[in-house]
Amino acid sequence: MALSKVSSIVERINGAEALLKSLKKERVEVIFGIPGGATIPIYDVLYDFEGIRHILARHEQCAAHMADGYARASGKVGVCIATSGPGATNLVTGIATAYMDSSPLVAITGQVPTNMIGKDAFQETDIVGITASITKHSLQPRSPKEVPAAVKEAFYVASTWRPGPVLIDMPKDVQVNVEDVHFPGKVSLRGYKPDKLKINLNSVKEASTLLNKAEKPFILAGGGVIISNASKELLELSEHLNAPVATTLMGKGCFPENHPLSLGVIGMHGTYPANLLVSRSDVILAVGMRFSDRTVGNFEAFAPDSKIIHLDISEAEINKNIKVEVSVIADAKRGLKEICKQIKALNKPKQRKDWKELVSKFKEKGIFNFGKSKGKIYPPQLLKILRTILPKKAIAVTEVGQNQAWAALYFKIYHPRTFITSGGLGTMGFGFPAALGAKVAKPEVPVVDIAGDGSFLMTSQDLATSVTEEIPVIVIILDNRALGMVAQWQRLFYNRRYSHTYLNKVPDFVQYAKSFGAEGIQVESYEDFKQAIREGLSNEVTTVIDVPIPKEENVFPMVPPGKELEKLIMKVDET
């Protein structure tokens, strides 16, 4: 079908068909969902609709995480769909996860017919109200002819400026009724004009002058750099300034971690050089990041002697958590480009020798450096081995907990969009479905989920989806039979009172995986592990690799919550 031709024509169709045709016009190739009473009309059209693949999840939360993983890996909008009531509420965790990490998601929910809304009808929930504070925008078309504009608006808002989730709530009668439907070519919103955002060149100049004069410049890069595809500009500026780059957890991958100026991740589970050098700098350029508490530690004591320049697309982020010297409101790519241009016009690059030496001295002390193992297999060492086997463009997804911190600290990332993690919400169970979504977006690259046993059990029923839909990924369970990160806090800050953090030795993850028709392997040594990964890479089904590790293993370095980054713990003396 020639898309451009159709757009000017008025068609007499029902709202369900209008929805799917509109999705297709937004170049949607795949949607993730589970049908139900309030979405049957949509699924009926989907039955023989060409050009959109539907992936049947086993839980709506997973459908949302899959769409989110798809979005993060590809940069395109991810789409998920659920029925009204429980289907819709099951999406909530997924929507909140996407919201916190500025991921472009369009969530479609069925709703009871318009004349039943508000009357506590069967499977009615006020999903627009429930999700109001975790969506960027929401729409509820009231007739079929409103559907195409709603979809257009949803995609426009979800994917532009600071991306985020948008909800389209579709009452059942709107899906069923037939009307003359017109497909608009574009949207215009009076209150939302991201393309009209003008960069203030005076503030660019101020920022450039400050950076140029700096003796010890430091760059703090966040997820915004990845979203706006600004890695090239970041690299250029950092090399020109000789400024080391630390990333937030969300920014991991925006700067190649094998680069001499890379310091890895900063924050609670940040590296030694990143956390210590930041307060030794004199000027910090923070770009596409929001100074979250996990990044900054103690707000009052963050880099007290440095002047801070904040480049972000959202003015609401400026001075929200940290007071800054100069702010530039722009998307990261545009802002970095302008700053780079200005600085280059100022004079020849400074060498900043002393600073460079200090940076390498701190880096030598340990960036991907690690302590000692308690058992046969030590996660940092395991991740180092994993890195040597996987291709550089492989996608690593994490769950939440120690597994996530280990991956952030010890698994190097070289390319943007190849590290996917729930940074803002910290959603256990995000990793596995997000890995499936990423694999759908990038079938040609291997996708691994670096998991904890607790997290994996939260969404692992979607092994069924992975096998049925032929989406093979590799799950590496760092299996401590514990809610490891919580146990670590209890060990360090609560006198080893392990209140409800030790899990029983169930299930047998190998048998569990096999029962779905996936592959399950348990490894006892690094050699076993290498073998298992190689098998996983060639398997046509998902491979679950169970890696038993000691319960009492700690992730270090770690900054105790609310403390200055300088106060990071490298190890504990244990008896």
Added chain:
Amino acid sequence: MTNGKNIIEVVTEHKPGVLFKVSNLLRRRNFNIETLTVGVIDRKTARIIITLNDDGEVREQVIKQLNNLVEVINIRELNPQNTVKRELALIKIKVEDRISRSDVIHCIEVFRGQVVDVSRKSLIAQITGTPDKINAFIELVKPYGVKEIARTGITALERDKKEGGTS
């Protein structure tokens, strides 16, 4: 009682749910809204006037966050010195005898208000003006016995930059 220290003007799309989103954001940051009025400007546009009593930086930040709402077309804080503020109040006052009745009516006239309803033992006064003026009126008639008060909350417009004008 409101002193309307911080007046925020929000111009929004005139659509269902917009007021909810605006007030939901204020709720999240634990603001105690003093007054809030909404009125339609044209078929597609509404104006919300919110008054808060908060000098903190959180207010400035919440204004930026409100501005991020897709339905918010324009938002700004009105300069109280340069803003015309008006409120309307209906006040039910006890008037049990002739003397108090004529006293109260006299007060209403002084405040350029109107008597909009009279019954045997009470009357309803309508007063418009600045919140201060309404407060003053209420104080004045309190001795007679104020039975009920309904106030609209402040609505406001900023003056154009020119000489003169009254508040």
